[in-house]
Amino acid sequence: MSLGRKIGGKLWNWLRDRYPMDEVVEFSEGQLHKPLPPHVGVWHTSGSLALFLFINQIVSGILLMVYYRPTTEAAFESVHYIMTKAYFGWLIRGFHAWGSTLMIVCVLVHMMRTFFMGAYKKPREMTWVLGVCILGCTITFGFTGYLLPWNQLSYWATQVGTEIAGVIPWAGEYIMLLLRGGTGVSGETLARFYVVHVVVLPWVLTGLVVVHLVFMRVQSLATLEKVGEEKPIEKGKGIPFFPHHILTEGVIFSLLIAGLFALIVLWPAELGEKADPLKTPEGIKPEWYFLSTYQLLKYFPKTLGLVVSLVPIVLLLFWPFLDRTPARHPRQRKVSVAIGIVGLAIALVFGVLGYYSERTVTVGGKKYHLDMYCVPHAVESKSVH
Ligand code: HEM
Numbered sequence: 001m002s003l004g005r006k007i008g009g010k011l012w013n014w015l016r017d018r019y020p021m022d023e024v025v026e027f028s029e030g031q032l033h034k035p036l037p038p039h040v041g042v043w044h045t046s047g048s049l050a051l052f053l054f055i056n057q058i059v060s061g062i063l064l065m066v067y068y069r070p071t072t073e074a075a076f077e078s079v080h081y082i083m084t085k086a087y088f089g090w091l092i093r094g095f096h097a098w099g100s101t102l103m104i105v106c107v108l109v110h111m112m113r114t115f116f117m118g119a120y121k122k123p124r125e126m127t128w129v130l131g132v133c134i135l136g137c138t139i140t141f142g143f144t145g146y147l148l149p150w151n152q153l154s155y156w157a158t159q160v161g162t163e164i165a166g167v168i169p170w171a172g173e174y175i176m177l178l179l180r181g182g183t184g185v186s187g188e189t190l191a192r193f194y195v196v197h198v199v200v201l202p203w204v205l206t207g208l209v210v211v212h213l214v215f216m217r218v219q220s221l222a223t224l225e226k227v228g229e230e231k232p233i234e235k236g237k238g239i240p241f242f243p244h245h246i247l248t249e250g251v252i253f254s255l256l257i258a259g260l261f262a263l264i265v266l267w268p269a270e271l272g273e274k275a276d277p278l279k280t281p282e283g284i285k286p287e288w289y290f291l292s293t294y295q296l297l298k299y300f301p302k303t304l305g306l307v308v309s310l311v312p313i314v315l316l317l318f319w320p321f322l323d324r325t326p327a328r329h330p331r332q333r334k335v336s337v338a339i340g341i342v343g344l345a346i347a348l349v350f351g352v353l354g355y356y357s358e359r360t361v362t363v364g365g366k367k368y369h370l371d372m373y374c375v376p377h378a379v380e381s382k383s384v385h
Contacts (some may be wrong), residue, residue, distance in 0.1 A: 006341060008314055012127060020119030033240060033241065034217075035233045035237075035240055036240070036241055036245055037222070037223040037233060037238060038066065038225055038233075038239060039117075040239050042252065044111045044221070044245070046106055046109045047110045049106045049110075049252065049253070052102035052253060053099050054093060054209065056099045056206065057141070058097075059204075060093075060095040063092045064082065064092060067081055068082065070190055070194035071191075072150060072186070072190060072193055075148060075150035076151060076194065079093070079148075079150075080148045080271060083136060083269075083271060089262060090264075090269075094264030094268060094269050094270050095264065096269075098260055098263045098269070099226075099260065100145060102256070102260065104138055104139065105291050107134065107135055108135075111135060112212070113342070114128065114131070115319075117328060117330065117337075118222070118329070118330070118333060119222040119329065121227050121320060121323070122220055122228075123219055123221070124222060126322075127212060128320050129320070130211060130215065131212060131213045131318045134212060135316075138205070139290075140196070141197065141205070142287055142289065144193040144196050145197050147189065149188060149271060150276070151271055151272040151274060152273045152279070154273055154275070155276075155283070156275075157284055157286050157287070158185050158283055159184070160294075161229045162176055162179050162185065162189075164306070165179055167303055167307060170305075184277065207385060224328050224329045225330070226326040226332075227326040249285060250382055275312055278282040291350070292347045292348075294310045294351075295351070295353045295357060298372055299373065309379065313345075357372050357374045361376075
């Protein structure tokens with residue numbers, strides 16, 4: 001029985017007298033039962049997970065806005081109120097804080113899956129390019145949101161983060177002033193970051209994601225066949241979007257929600273101390289997704305460092321136009337798979353170096369201080385209190 005007939009009733013007839021409802025139903029049914037390529041499985045749920053987490057960010061963000069106040073006098077106190085007094089405030093902030101981390105993880109996993117399965121190749125180049133813009137927006141969401149609680153960590157991390165913009169030749173100083181709304185991080189910066197975080201980025205990202213999804217549906221998901229050799233999915237060979245793929249997504253969603261709850265309860269989002277522009281705390285580190293760039297910048301003179309850190313971004317953006325080989329299957333693309341793995345390994349190594357730099361660690365009972373370049377220096381036992 002068709003969806004249209006199932007809905008039935010007076011309301012249906014009322015709508016049908018006024019709108020092309022049969023066409024709407026036909027279109028929806030076509031989309032719902034569209035067969036997916038046979039290799040579609042768990043890895044293909046990463047895009048929908050990112051979408052789910054984006055919706056989670058919007059809903060929890062709107063709820064946080066009810067009590068959040070974007071001024072230097074009230075921002076920290078309003079988040080403290082949310083965490084301690086507002087009904088389920090701790091839970092909503094937890095959903096937002098952990099949701100942002102998981103969203104970045106899901107977007108990165110989704111990008112890796114489309115990279116390793118060669119899904120960015122013709123005709124899906126623009127789906128990938130939009131994806132890279134989406135990744136940029138998602139990270140900017142994280143960067144602007146980090147300042148909003150106005151605590152020591154967020155204040156000083158923003159001070160360091162915005163300084164990087166100042167390194168850009170000629171326009172750097174101006175861009176830094178524009179970002180901060182003055183020479184230092186202040187209430188002006190907070191207001192700017194707030195507007196970008198709650199107004200500009202949500203709309204820009206929504207637009208980008210909608211176009212991304214339309215492209216994906218119009219072109220269908222890529223198979224593992226070579227570019228130009230794709231055959232239509234044979235009857236009975238593909239995976240039905242409904243109910244098969246939706247069920248796989250349901251299982252993964254449930255695990256994600258369980259994981260999200262566990263993280264919120266076991267590692268609640270912290271607030272720390274209120275920002276104090278006169279007291280620089282030790283060991284200021286950016287969020288985990290900036291750690292590798294942050295560390296990389298230390299090994300190069302300022303402007304050169306900026307150029308070096310821009311290389312991966314430009315490569316990512318134009319990758320579908322640089323890799324013009326027809327094979328999609330990872331086993332037939334040894335070079336691009338190797339490039340992907342080396343790129344990931346570099347990001348991971350610099351991320352770990354960034355994490356451990358300027359820290360003291362104990363190895364085999366001996367204490368070492370790792371300097372800013374992560375070079376270990378033995379700590380004299382006398383000097384340790
Ligand atoms: C909020 C972020 C994003 C959302 C909500 C999203 C959503 C989706 C969804 C639902 C799909 C289809 C299912 C799947 O392949 O998982 C898809 C496909 C695709 N996405 Fe994304 N995406 C996002 C970010 C990205 C990024 C960062 C990239 C790459 C830089 C990317 C590149 C692609 C490509 C190339 C496809 C086509 C895959 C194929 O045909 O097999 N997406 N996206």
